[in-house]
Amino acid sequence: MFSNMREDIQSVFRRDPAARNAFEVLTCYPGLHAVWLHRLAHALWVRNWKWLARMVSNLGRWLTGIEIHPGAKIGRRFFIDHGMGIVIGETAEVGDDVTLYQGVTLGGTSWNKGKRHPTLEDGVVVGAGAKVLGPFTVGAGAKIGSNAVVTKAVPAGATAVGIPGRIIVKTSEEQEAKRQALAERFGFDAYGMSEDMPDPVARSIGQILDHLEAVEERLEGMCEALHKMGSDFQGKELPTLPDSAFPCSELLSRSSAEDDGVKD
Numbered sequence: 107m108f109s110n111m112r113e114d115i116q117s118v119f120r121r122d123p124a125a126r127n128a129f130e131v132l133t134c135y136p137g138l139h140a141v142w143l144h145r146l147a148h149a150l151w152v153r154n155w156k157w158l159a160r161m162v163s164n165l166g167r168w169l170t171g172i173e174i175h176p177g178a179k180i181g182r183r184f185f186i187d188h189g190m191g192i193v194i195g196e197t198a199e200v201g202d203d204v205t206l207y208q209g210v211t212l213g214g215t216s217w218n219k220g221k222r223h224p225t226l227e228d229g230v231v232v233g234a235g236a237k238v239l240g241p242f243t244v245g246a247g248a249k250i251g252s253n254a255v256v257t258k259a260v261p262a263g264a265t266a267v268g269i270p271g272r273i274i275v276k277t278s279e280e281q282e283a284k285r286q287a288l289a290e291r292f293g294f295d296a297y298g299m300s301e302d303m304p305d306p307v308a309r310s311i312g313q314i315l316d317h318l319e320a321v322e323e324r325l326e327g328m329c330e331a332l333h334k335m336g337s338d339f340q341g342k343e344l345p346t347l348p349d350s351a352f353p354c355s356e357l358l359s360r361s362s363a364e365d366d367g368v369k370d
């Protein structure tokens with residue numbers, strides 16, 4: 107039991123840069139007090155001391171502002187930062203090394219008995235004010251943005267933000283370079299298509315280029331297979347796209363040339 111308490115304290119140091127020493131953590135971290143009181147309440151709950159378990163849980167809520175139902179299953183090194191306003195429902199399951207910030211709800215969306223609260227796998231982080239509602243799984247290492255409302259499963263390692271929660275797709279540098287090369291091959295000026303641009307049209311074009319590349323790869327594989335079977339299908343050239351097909355690329359290069367002129 108003491109080794110578990112020690113690792114709970116260590117997890118505060120690992121995840122809160124403001125923590126200064128063990129005495130401060132022991133006395134001033136309501137999240138830690140809530141977790142320890144929950145462990146006691148849960149032990150009573152599973153031994154069928156239901157009312158006493160609810161009382162201990164309620165005492166934890168009075169003292170910390172964090173409400174964890176004694177039936178909820180909580181893993182090791184669970185870290186609650188600040189904590190006020192957190193609600194964790196009866197059938198919620200929380201893996202190891204999970205972090206929750208203030209105002210998070212792990213709630214249900216139905217009044218049916220049985221599993222109605224979410225399962226958070228190991229290493230999940232849920233931002234301040236987020237609501238995770240329903241009996242689905244948030245995969246290992248996933249992140250939920252502050253104030254998001256998530257009602258569907260989140261894959262492992264993904265980040266969900268907004269209302270309703272949507273998964274943010276980050277483009278890797280390698281993928282960005284591939285897009286650029288493909289766009290240049292088509293004679294399209296990839297200027298203005300970086301991941302940092304919030305322009306939805308540019309993002310859509312990026313997605314189309316990714317798809318084109320995947321289709322090309324598949325076609326090449328098919329052509330090679332046909333070639334091995336004696337077909338000359340591969341030898342036929344694809345039509346090229348003229349520059350005039352991309353008036354916006356001309357406009358962009360003109361405006362970038364004008365910008366260069368201004369700088370000179």
Ligand SMILES: CC(C)(COP(=O)(O)OP(=O)(O)OC[C@H]1O[C@@H](n2cnc3c(N)ncnc32)[C@H](O)[C@@H]1OP(=O)(O)O)[C@@H](O)C(=O)NCCC(=O)NCCS
Pocket residue numbers: 188207232233234249250251252253254265266267268274304
């Ligand atoms: C969701 C979160 C984990 C994402 O972090 P990240 O992986 O570093 O992602 P980024 O900051 O690069 O953001 C990626 C995109 O998501 C958006 N985003 C990030 N957090 C968001 C949120 N909570 N709601 C809506 N959009 C959000 C960003 O604006 C950015 O959008 P863009 O690609 O259009 O520019 C983080 O923003 C977050 O909310 N953490 C919780 C922290 C918290 O609650 N702290 C409380 C301390 S008291």
